[in-house]
Amino acid sequence: MKTKFRIALCLFLMVMTYAQALELSMRQSGKITEVVGHILSQSHLRQKWLDNDISNIFFDNYLDSLDLNHQIFLQSDVNEFRQKYQDLLDDYTFGILENNRVPNAAPAFEIFERFKERIQERRKVIGELLDQEYKFDVDDEIMIKRSEEPWPGSEGEARELWRLRIKYDLLQGRLGKEEISEVKERLSKRYDRLVKDFITLEPDEVLQIYLTALSNAYDPHSNYMSPTTADDFYIKNVHNELTGIGALLRSNEGYCQIVSLVPGGPADKSKKIKPGDKIIAVAQDDDEPVDVVEMKLNKVVQLIRGKLKSKVKLTIIPAKSVDGSETRELTLVREKIELKEQFAKARIVELPSKLGKTRRLAVLTVPQYYENVAADTALILKRLDKEDIEGVALDLRRNGGGILPEAVELTGLFFPEGPVVQVQNYVKQKQVLKDEDPSTVYDGPLVVMVSNLSASAAEITAAALQDYGRALIVGDKTTHGKGTVQTLVELNKIRNTPKESGLLKYTISKFYRVEGSTTQRNGVTPDIILPSIYDYMELGEAHLPQSLEPDSIDPADYEIMHRVRDTVDTLKKTSAERIKNVTDFQYIMDDIKRYQETKERKTVSLNEEKRAPEKEEDKTRIEKRDAERKARRYPGLKIFRLTMDEVRGQKPAKLLFNGDKEEYYDVAEDEAEEKVKDGNLPEIDENSYVGDDQDEMDKRLDAYTRESIEILKDYIDELNKADKTDNPQLSAQAGNH
Incomplete structure (x- = not known):
């Protein structure tokens, strides 16, 4: 027998559960932030101290983590925070500001408060847009990758972005032979949920987003996991949990995307879902599908998981469908994945x-x-x-x-x-x-x-x-x-x-x-x-x-x-x-x-x-x-x-x-x-x-x-x-x- 080397390729998170979200004080958040900053600066393979250069990437990562498609914030918001924080997140992290020698994560929560304000404003506009009638014989076009574009310069520009997005979603429904009224109802529920998910985030969840933005400034495989929830935990929970569909998931531009499939799991055996596919709706057996676009990843995972031998119906956009017009439905039986x-x-x-x-x-x-x-x-x-x-x-x-x-x-x-x-x-x-x-x-x-x-x-x-x-x-x-x-x-x-x-x-x-x-x-x-x-x-x-x-x-x-x-x-x-x-x-x-x-x-x-x-x-x-x-x-x-x-x-x-x-x-x-x-x-x-x-x-x-x-x-x-x-x-x- 060949020699066994007991060296782990990667140390994985042990399952931890908590009855309720951890209420972090500003001082506690600051201390955690400082510790993360020091570990990354001193021990990460990149060997780069958290300085202005990393601070710039950290800042951009955090804004994109909240608003990747650049349609919630206004450009004036971004400019304001950029001037105030972009070169100083390192100083806040280590507590070396001239007027404040205490490490703190204040930028995370100030920026997030503005985000909550804006997202509720967008929801009001979306409601007005859903009440309008649309003509689908005019030559409107929508930008595919908004993440590479500037934020809207005014409320009017923001409204136009959302008008095109709503029209796009309505057209997708028409092409799929859905009634417009049904599509509007689904979209209304989607954005109600999106707003609720964000405005109910606990402080430790906000800190997780913030410190993962910092960790990702060093490399894409480094991230912070809060005691309450962690993207990495939920993804791996689907991957390793013996009862489920057997899929590795990630959040990508508002969609829940398949990264890989567990060999022998229900998703893999179906041969109807592949890496790169996006899940846009989840239904329990014969229940009505729940739209999961813009839903937090952990919420999507909770919908996908269930009792052994129960059925879950997924609506997906295949990876090859660049414009998202093609959708498919498949029903999987949750299994205890046989090793x-x-x-x-x-x-x-x-x-x-x-x-x-x-x-x-x-x-x-x-x-x-x-x-x-x-x-x-x-x-x-x-x-x-x-x-x-x-x-x-x-x-x-x-x-x-x-x-x-x-x-x-x-x-x-x-x-x-x-x-x-x-x-x-x-x-x-x-x-x-x-x-x-x-x-x-x-x-x-x-x-x-x-x-x-x-x-x-x-x-x-x-x-x-x-x-x-x-x-x-x-x-x-x-x-x-x-x-x-x-x-x-x-x-x-x-x-x-x-x-x-x-x-x-x-x-x-x-x-x-x-x-x-x-x-x-x-x-x-x-x-x-x-x-x-x-x-x-x-x-x-x-x-x-x-x-x-x-x-x-x-x-x-x-x-x-x-x-x-x-x-x-x-x-x-x-x-x-x-x-x-x-x-x-x-x-x-x-x-x-x-x-x-x-x-x-x-x-x-x-x-x-x-x-x-x-x-x-x-x-x-x-x-x-x-x-x-x-x-x-x-x-x-x-x-x-x-x-x-x-x-x-x-x-x-x-x-x-x-x-x-x-x-x-x-x-x-x-x-x-x-x-x-x-x-x-x-x-x-x-x-x-x-x-x-x-x-x-x-x-x-x-x-x-x-x-x-x-x-x-x-x-x-x-x-x-x-x-x-x-x-x-x-x-x-x-x-x-």
Whole structure:
């Protein structure tokens, strides 16, 4: 068994509940603020004292936290507070003002009081606007991203902004075939709730917003959590709680947005909701939907959570809908998320070759680095060896990280002992985490599948296998780029702080590859890049404000294996030629093109005659694609699954799909026979086989999995060619699989 390193990738918040909100005095708020300022100044990896520069970012962060779309405050409010506080928040934090030597958080509460005043004024205007009649045949337009625009210069400008916003929402309802009266009623309730949520915030909740704005001035993964509530707590509560839908959420420009899905959870199994989707309404079973736009994240979470086996209905805006005109409804059954569905597992893909023989390849999926995942993966690899597979594709596309020692140990399954990752803190103390087992569990052909959603520890595995020259990396243009380590401090343990002072999470160190560069912001660039819409959605670390800059350190002492170097150019060229003729990648390229076109628009038309045809065109395109996909046939293809239950119990692999039998297909009205040509794997799109159970999930081969298997096939063929030549590096691997 490989050595266990008990180093946490990130220390997570222990669940804390309080019967009522903590009433903080101004002096207590000031003390907490001072402590947070000192910790960040002295111990954060950035090593930047809270000065005027940080104060400027802190100020902007706080205003945007309250009014991101720049439609509540007036520009005169912003100018007033900017002159008064922008360069002095550091002095207030540390209590070094000439006329006030006591640390205080007064700016937080003064600015918030003005915000409450303005938001109630806006609600009155919204009520008046909802009483008006609107014409949808005029060429009004609304700005898509108000966060990049100035605040309104007058009450008149503010009113016009809200007129366009109300008209936009009403048009969305009309396009969705809703009655205008129903939409107006829903909007009225939405903004009543928005105002109520803000004006009822407790002092500790206001302080949380304020100090998170300060923490975010250092990097996006540092934040303050009040004793009462914390965005990070509520998000992780959905992610880790065993009863729920299994989704990681965040608040984004007034919307509750899906960040990632828990593998095996209800949301993941439905295949109807994806990262980037926005939840705009939540209903309990058959109850009326509750509009959740502009609702506080913790309130949305409370609506989504519920009793085991109860139903929750979500209304979402898909991530691809840039203008928000497309909405979908889905019903999920809340579950106790079975941990076994998050375990590593494998699929064996059996398909005909050009010579008429059957080829067997494996897709090994590791959804996250849970405790003992390395041991589980080793068992699967040993079982796959008995299944006579030719090569392995390691799927890390949705792996957001987990336990660092497990990532180190799992990576070491594929090569002899050696360094896997380096970790360095702000005082340049470096630790090299090594695989200390000289044995190799799997030494055969290896492809690693990654995406923009592969993050943290998953990036460590991909980077190490690439640096060693052990595996081909295939996927999006880059992985997520989260290469930092956080710790958590209970502030009440610091002298003179209030008994309930909350917690501070902040960044203390950074990951470095064995070759010396960092995955921070850079991520891991695959050897072979496949087209992906995620590359255009600004999901990665590099797009987060104040994300830490990449740098490099000295490389570790490791030996490059050169298993893939001589094949990359050939495999890259072959893949590029192949995907030109793959229908699914043609769909993907079309989606990318349309997404880019809509993303470049700064405004959205409020003319129904212009918008309605676009919506109808989208509907027709989706229906046409679905029909084409359902009509496909895949003679000769078989897919088997190996779960940990089957591996530990030494049970046969379960047959999930047999392309030669009609009962395995979702039959379309107009069937079209599609043959496997030249031994290539047929195009099975991710939407071809969708269901709520594990079998339905696992018998899908999406376009990216299919192409990764094609690349693995080509890679094996190149190795076999080398076996007949005098290339010792490649022939060595060809003889060990």
